[in-house]
Amino acid sequence: MSDKNREGKRSARERMLEERAEQEARSRRNKKLVVGGAVLAVIAAAVVVGVVVQNQRSKPETPTAAPAGTIGDKNLIIPVGAPDAPSTLTVYEDPRCPACGIFERTFSPTVDQLEDAGKVFVNYHIVSFIDRSLGGSGSKYGANALGCAQNAGHFRDFHDVLYRNQPDETADTFGNKQALIDLGKQVPGLDNAEFQSCVNSNTFAGWVSAVQQDFDKSSFKSTPTVLLNGTPIYPKKGDEQISPENLVKWVDEANQGKQLGTPGSHGQSPAPTSTAAETNNPPSP
Amino acid sequence: MASQQAEHGRVSGFRRAVDGPAAEWFGLAVRLGLAVVWGWAGLAKVSDPAEAAQAVRAYEILPESLVKPVGWGLPFLELALAVLLVLGLGTRVVAVISAALLLVFIAGISSAWARGISIDCGCFGGGGTVDESQTTYLQEILRDTGFLLMSAWLIYRPRTKLSADAWLAA
Structure with missing residues (x-):
């Protein structure tokens, strides 16, 4: 129990x-x-x-403010030379890209001649992606300074000065705004307060980003990308290596039997005067 | 018989190592280590939204409509994982998500490698197309595999010292 x-x-x-x-x-x-x-x-x-x-x-893919005289549906392209030239040379460049520096130092006299002869209309896309992989701001600030130069009508000259003074890819010299302003002093017409404040305040930052975003979405992956009438010619056109002589030859071949264009003042648009920049870029209220 | 006892001793030694306080301290180290990885990876991708989007686009896997949402959301997912790991809150769930994410990354890098495209993985910022000579697919995969092992440990033993989980369980 x-x-x-x-x-x-x-x-x-x-x-x-x-x-x-x-x-x-x-x-x-x-x-x-x-x-x-x-x-x-x-x-x-x-x-x-x-x-x-x-x-x-x-930043929007369509910039709210673009340098004066830029073309294309979003104003992303800096044009140099005669718009009615029979051939178009399209160039994608990053201010910090060493291959672009080599391209420019080798080809800019030839390209300038072709522009001044009314043979080519050059369309520059100033991209800025080197900063992403190497850090720094040289691509972006350099591109902005080129936009400032374009706004003042001195893109071509400043562009040539910039690439002649390009630092080593890993050195972020162009990330120093004062260095860009100092380079501007080598270009008559850029040694002024307007250019300096444009560089210092990174005025075209939104435009620079829009140009890069456009490049991101394109099928091109490296710089320099150089197209003659839409056909890639760098580093080769078909089997032929690019060289200043070959570039002239290819352009002449493409232009055969066509009327040459009438380049404006020094191949630059707007014309390199401060009034031109002002009329093309009315101050916003 | 003797060998059987030795076997038994080894097994219980292993048990002790895996269950004891030493293992919980080890778990803390793994948890904080993984938090640093996610925190670093997330922060590096926040500053430039266009760069983050391009890092995703460069894999040429996702359709354009998903490139931006993924590029913009991913760093915040990584930062959320980092914060939760620091707190030690829901460690097993967080470790499972970490492991899944790392498997996706490894698959993406392997796919890029297999297709012969030249990109930076964009794991810690940067990303996009690079020169063929600058690709480091093997290192990137090995590194992510290391992080995957850390996640696996936390899935296996989510109890760690100084964690919100331990405090809630008490």
Whole structure:
């Protein structure tokens, strides 16, 4: 009898213990579910907030302000030479890209001659992606300074000075705005407060970003990318290596039987006077 | 018989190592290490949204409509994981998501390598097309595999010292 009683007691206690253990397990499970749910909610919220914030922070693909005289549907292109020239040379360059520096130092006299003869209309896309891989701001500030020079009607001269003084790719000299302003002093017409403030305030930063975003979406992956009437010619056109002589030859071949263009003042548009820049760029109210 | 006992000793030694306080301290180190990785990776991708988008676009995997949302959202996902790892909150869930994300990264890098395109993985900022001589696919995959092992440890043993999880369980 007493044995039976003891047995009953034990099983009652066991049952109680079991129940309590079950309860604890359930509450542990609930806690885990709550924590897991909170974690997923935090992550989802972070991603949504991130996308919204970055959307607001990103610069538009269509710039709100572009340098005077730029062309194309979003005003991303800097034109040099006669717009009615029979051939178009399209150049994508980054101010910090060493291959672009080599290209410019080798070809700019030839390109200038072709422009001045009304043989080519050159379209520059000043891109700025070297900063991404090497850090710094030389590509972006250099591109902005080129935009400032274009705005003042001195793109071609400043462009040539910039590439002649290009530092080593890893040195971020162009990230120093004063260095860009000092280079501007070598170009008659850029040694003034207007150019300096344009460089210092990074006036065309939005335009620079828009030009780069346009390049990002293009099928071109490296600089310099050089196209003659849409056909890539750098480093080769078909089997032929590019050289100043070959460039002239290819342009003449393409222009055969066509009327040459009439280049404006020194191949630059707007004409290199401060009034031209002002009339093309009315101050916003 | 003796060998069986030795075997048993080894196994329980392993058990002790994996379950004991030393393992929880080790788990803390792994957790904070992984937090630093995600924090660094996330912060490096926040400053320039266009660069982040281009890093994604360069893989040539996602359609253009998804390039920006992924490029913009990913760094914040990484930062959220970093914060949760520092807190030690929901460590197992966070470790599972970390491992899944790392598997996606490894798959993406492998795919780029296999297709012969030349890109920087953009793992810690940067990204986009690079010269063929500058690709470091193997190093990138090995590095992510290391991070994957860290995540795997935290999935296996999510109990770590100085964690919100431990505090909540107490």
